[in-house]
Amino acid sequence: MTPPDLAELLRGTAAKVLAERGLDTAVLPDELKVERPRNPEHGDYATNIAMRIAKPAGVNPRDLAGWLADALTATEGIDSAEVAGPGFLNIRLAASAQGAVLETVLAAGTEYGSSTALSGTAINLEFVSANPTGPIHLGGTRWAAVGDALGRILATQGAAVTREYYFNDHGAQIDRYVDSLIAAATGAPTPEKGYAGAYISEIAAAVVAEHPDALAGDDEQRRETFRAVGVELMFEHIKKTLHDFGTDFDVYFNESSLFESGAVERAVTSLKESGALYAKDGAWWLKSTDFGDDKDRVVIKKSGEPAYVAGDIAYFENKRSRGFDLCIYMLGADHHGYIGRLKAAAAAAGDDPNTVEVLIGQMVNLVRDGVAVKMSKRAGTVITLDDLVEAIGVDAARYVLVRSSVNSSIDIDLALWTSQSNENPVYYVQYAHARLSSLARNAADLGVSVDNPKFELLTDDHEGELIRTIGEYPQVVSSAANLREPHRIARYAEELAGTYHRFYGACRVLPQGDEDPNELHTARLALCNVTRQVLANSLALLGVTAPEQM
Structure with missing residues (x-):
């Protein structure tokens, strides 16, 4: 019995108890909290439901807890329910109920943890979206991992997820990138505010190799060649880096297409007509403070050029026109202002601002011997995704x-993160999976069957702890999806690995010496196979491999 199953049973039992005593069942909350107590001696699960509803129900909390305990104890799947303190309920499951969890995992396999909670929801998940002016830096690398994991997690809950990369190929940063390439190709110094690093020289040389006449012609022709070829070469490098990292996108959206198609102009015209824009000091401003932003934003500059927010508005409208119910933007630590800006853009366009969700990721630092690593071999000024992978590998x-x-x-x-020790979290989790895989191979050699396991034989406290941890996985995945927190999966995987290691140290799984395999061996081996499946499912959501041996 998983925590959600127990919560549902508890709710039904509480409703019945209240009704039988003529008490108002409306006092029951929408969600009931069931938790594992820190001390296993207090039971498998604990709940404070009696204390939560006793006062509005007009009864003593301990009395209500006692009525609930009696009703639960008489319920199939519950071994005992006891009242503790001012009205806590400590619940122990019957062995048959715990075995049902394992049967569920065996039947579901890789689908264990999935649900249909988000079915019918189309989500546009935009992340990384680094400028095509250099390799992906460490901050973007964080989103390459977190965004990809979040996409996987949301998909398990039934959402239709489109992973999207916004290709910033329009604006001043591209002009500076082109100037830097031409300078490198001609041997001139890097322009002020230009881009430096070995990669600039490499791409400049590649442009010339591909187009030997790239430096011929007038300035406009040179710039057009280096823009078209140089940006494409950089972006191909970015896409390959991400692919090698295990992160791929369904859509690569070009910012420039919004301007070339007239989408930005149409969006601005629409906002003017709706009164969402006003003229001031020669510019056009979005009344974003009317929609919760901290200040109004310039949409059209005094020069007549569209500001960056103009593209944001057109881009959001484009996403919604493609049928997305929710647009999630995953941005860097210096983009807090975008939360109000993007929600205001949605509201100004006549849409629900809650169709916009902005996640902000904090900084990432690389440390060697206690000292921050600040310089990249190729990028020159920043540490890149390539640098990180070279240092510790993709999985880590x-x-x-x-x-x-x-x-x-x-x-x-x-x-x-390069050590092969239990102090290294990814090694610790992967080693547990490899150990379980080795155990399965050894069991096959010994002829230990996993057919028809009698899970009711698993009565040791270590077995119960492992089963309950396995049972919590669907709730962990659901919480990770709803809260947009993939780190919950990693922390769970570490907890499961630790629980397994403790079980293995206390409970002998395989026969020793001349001992014949028995039903307890079969049950424990099946429990190990279930554990291996859930570890593999967890690692898959993180995009990390589950090795068979290490």
Whole structure:
């Protein structure tokens, strides 16, 4: 019995108890909280439901808890229910109920943890979207891991997820990039505010190799050649880097298409006609403070050129026209202002601002011997995704970037994340999966069957702890999806690995010496196979491999 199943049973039992005593069932909350107590001696699960509803129901909390305990104890799947303290309920499940969890996993396999909660919801998930003026830096790398994991998690809940990369190929940064390439190709110094690093020289050389006459002709012709070829070469590098990292996108959307198609002009005209824009000091401003923004935003500059927010508005309208119910933007730490801006843009366009959701990711630092690493071999000024992968590998890189809440900064200790020890979280989890895989191979060699396991034989406390941890997985995935917090999956995987290691140390799974395999061996081996499946499911959501051996 999983926590959601128990919560549903508890709700039904509470409603029945209240009704039988002539009490108002409307006092029951929409959601009932069921938790594992810190001390296993207090039972498998605990709830404070009696204390939550006793006062509005007009009864003593301990009395209500006692009535609930009696009703639950008489229910199939519940071994015991006891009142503790001022009205807590400590619940122990029957062995048959715990076995049902394992049967569920065996039947579901890779689908265990999935649900239909978000079915019918089309989500546009935009992340990374780094400017095509250089390799992806460490901050963008965080979103490459977190965004991809979030997309996987949302999909397990039934959402139709489109992963989108916004290709910023319009604006001043592209002009500076082109100037930098031409300077490198001609041997001139890097322009002021230009881009430096070995990659600029490499791309400039590649442009010339592909177009030997790239430096011929007038300035406009040179710039057009280096713009078209140089941007494409950089973007191809970015896409390959992301692919090698395990992150691919369904849509690569060109910012320039919004201007070339007239979408920006149409959006601005529509906002003027609706009165959402006003003229001031020669510019056009969005009344974004009317929609919760901290200040009004310039949409059309004094020069007549559209400001960046003009593209944001047109881009949002484009997403909605493609049928997305929710548009999630995953942005860097310096983009807090975009939360109000994007929601205001949605509201100004006559849409629900809640169709916009903005997640902000904090900074990532690379640390070697206690000292921050600041310089890249190729990029020159910043650490890149390529640098991180070269230092610790794809699996460790993805895991460390997803493992912490995006609301906190990360210091990646290179020594820790390359070590083969239990101190390294990704090694710890992967080793548990490899150990379980090895156990399955050894069991096959010994002829231990996993057919028709009698899970009711699993009565050891370590077995119960492992089963209950397995049972919590669907709720963890659901919470990770609803709260947009993939780090919950990583932390769960570590908890499951630790629980398994403790079980393995206390409960002998395979026969020893001349001992014949028995039903307890079969049940424990099946429990191990279920654990391996849930670990593999967890790692898959993070985009991390589940090795068979290490």
